[in-house]
Amino acid sequence: MAFQRIDSVFLPVSNVEKSARWYEDILGFTLEIQDKKWKYYSLRLDGSDKNTCPWVTLYEQHTVQPADHMPFNLYTPDGSEAHQQLQARGVKVSEMLHTGSMLVFEVFDPDDHRIGIVSWPM
Incomplete structure (x- = not known):
């Protein structure tokens, strides 16, 4: 068994649309997958190879505690x-x-x- 990359990092957010816009506008991510039914959006760094660069997947939760790391x-x-x-x-x-x-x-x-x-x- 050989793993090739980290595929995605998952991050809980209180408002997936607002957070996705922030990651796009502030950090330069590109929205690739938008699932409004399940309230998750997957983004990748703008200009990165979508087959090798890890993605950030934002998913909506009612209560979000920022990680201590x-x-x-x-x-x-x-x-x-x-x-x-x-x-x-x-x-x-x-x-x-x-x-x-x-x-x-x-x-x-x-x-x-x-x-x-x-x-x-x-």
């Missing part, structure tokens, strides 16, 4: 620029942390899930 990280080549742009758009972000070899910060989605943003020299 980051469900996933997003990589960007320029974390400082991403932090500045997100702040300028009024997005809730944490302070940047320089770990020596990596820059890390968190962005908070509409349900206060912490999404990690990382960058390091390539």
Whole structure:
């Protein structure tokens, strides 16, 4: 048995339509699957290969507790620029942390899930 990739990360949200728009508008995801009956939307990073890049599947729940950890990280080549742009758009972000070899910060989605943003020299 050989697994080839992580297919999808599932994230509970209180309003699937609002959250999907946020992931599209703020983080640059593309909506690929929309199931209004079962209230789940699957998105992938814009420009990524939909056969190899993990997807994020948002599913609606009445009560949502933000996880006490980051469900996933997003990589960007320029974390400082991403932090500045997100702040300028009024997005809730944490302070940047320089770990020596990596820059890390968190962005908070509409349900206060912490999404990690990382960058390091390539």
